[in-house]
Amino acid sequence: MLGVEPVGTRDNFFDLGGNSLVALQMLALVKKRHGIAVPTVTLFEAPTVQTLAAVLDERRGESATQPVRQPVRAAPVHVTERADEDRRIAIVGMAGRFPGAPDVSAFWRNLRDGVESITFFSEEELIAAGADPAQVRDPAYVPARPVLDDVGGFDATFFGMSPRMAAITDPQQRAFLEVCWEALEQAGYAAPEHRGRVGVFGGANISTYLLRMTDHLLGGGQKGFTDFEVIMGNDKDALPTTVSYLLDLHGPSVAVQTFCSTSLVAAHLAVQSLRNGECELALAGGVSIRVPDRVGHLYGPGGQESPDGHVRTFDARAKGSMFGDGAAAVLLKRLPDALRDGDHIWG
Structure with a gap:
């Protein structure tokens, strides 16, 4: 068939x-x-x-x-708001991938120590990544970018995904799946027992992986996969539902897209969902990974990007920012419930 x-x-x-x-x-x-x-x-x-x-x-x-x-579903919790009700929300788990930091602890140390996590590339590295040699040699070209380590690495078997499906899936989808799992694992809710309904709220950037691989992924010929599979592995709308499906999470699964505020809005919606009794736990976060990742940019006067690859926040010498890669998720829970269950509360 x-x-x-x-x-x-x-x-x-x-x-x-x-x-x-x-x-x-x-x-x-x-x-x-x-x-x-x-x-x-x-x-x-x-x-x-x-x-x-x-x-x-x-x-x-x-x-x-x-x-x-029929499959058994958790009964909805009807929340009656009281004047004295504690509506505070606790962070019980968090995970992330950042330039120069594979996890949240390393990211905090870099912030504390003032570490610059921007990578500068050689001409050979840029050309190998697909950059135009003529553009690379342009004096206005800035050979730098904040990148993650090994965006291609992914344990497909661990998540029950075939190597074939993993290969056509946007690295953003894979990274967000990983950080969501790690946030659940850190909080002690990796196993489905006793975690109740878990909502997922998050967003991703446009799939540059798909844009770069369009001819291979969506073109005709002897490809071994359907357009539907490609869309599910690369469309921003599929980000949270893929996490919910692969991690067997039963709760709201909402894709959020508000440009630079996406992760913050995702956290806001997650808090609302918890307070409304729609779920017992909520994952919120976002991801942005460009493919190819190890490339620079052509500086233009008056643009947003830095002319030399450095960012000098709150400094008179500041001339621009740098757009890089990253993925992060927090696991949220109603504070009274977290205290009752003995969860570690990060904030």
């Missing part, structure tokens, strides 16, 4: 190119051959041959008249 061979018992239906329309066709075929009706949502919860076979075995002995069991 998918036209893919071979298929392993643990290969994910959707990673192999399946979508909701093909899912309906496949489940109709399952019902025809086995006489067992399987709800479409079950395929999202059991997307491999192994897990779907277990579902079929479980249902095979059930009576045909027995109603199909």
Whole structure:
């Protein structure tokens, strides 16, 4: 049905190119051959041959008249606001990737010690990254940028993603997934038990990965993936829902886009969601990674970018800023609940 061979018992239906329309066709075929009706949502919860076979075995002995069991969802919490209610929100987990700092602790040390985390590139590095040699040699070209280490590195298997799907997914999506997981893990909520509903609020920059790879990813020919898969791996709208799906989080999943204030607005919406009782935990953050990342910029008088690659904030010598890469997420919880559960409160 998918036209893919071979298929392993643990290969994910959707990673192999399946979508909701093909899912309906496949489940109709399952019902025809086995006489067992399987709800479409079950395929999202059991997307491999192994897990779907277990579902079929479980249902095979059930009576045909027995109603199909629906997945159990947490009952919504109805919050009644009181005048004396503590509406404060606690940060119980946080994670990030920053230029010159692989985590939040290193980032804080760099801030404390006044470390400049802007990387300057050689002509060879710039040309190897795809920069125009003539532009690189222009006197107005600034060979510097704040970059992350190893934006291509990603443990696809850990997150249940096939290497094929990981390869067509924007590094922004992969980095945001990593920091969300790390924030949950730091807070002690990596496992689904006792964490309740977890909302995800976040945004990303435009996918320069897709723009650079358009001919390869969306062009015709002998590509091994569909346009739908490419869109899901690169569209900004898919950022939070991908995290919710891969980390099995049940709660609001909202893409936020307000340019430079995106992460702040995401945190604001997460706080509102917690106060409204829509979730028990909320991840909020953002990501921006340019591809290729190790390139400079052409300085223009009156522009926003620095003429020499340095940023001198609150200094009379300040002449411009630098646009770099990064990813971060905080895990938020209502303060009374965090105190009750003994969570470590960062702020």
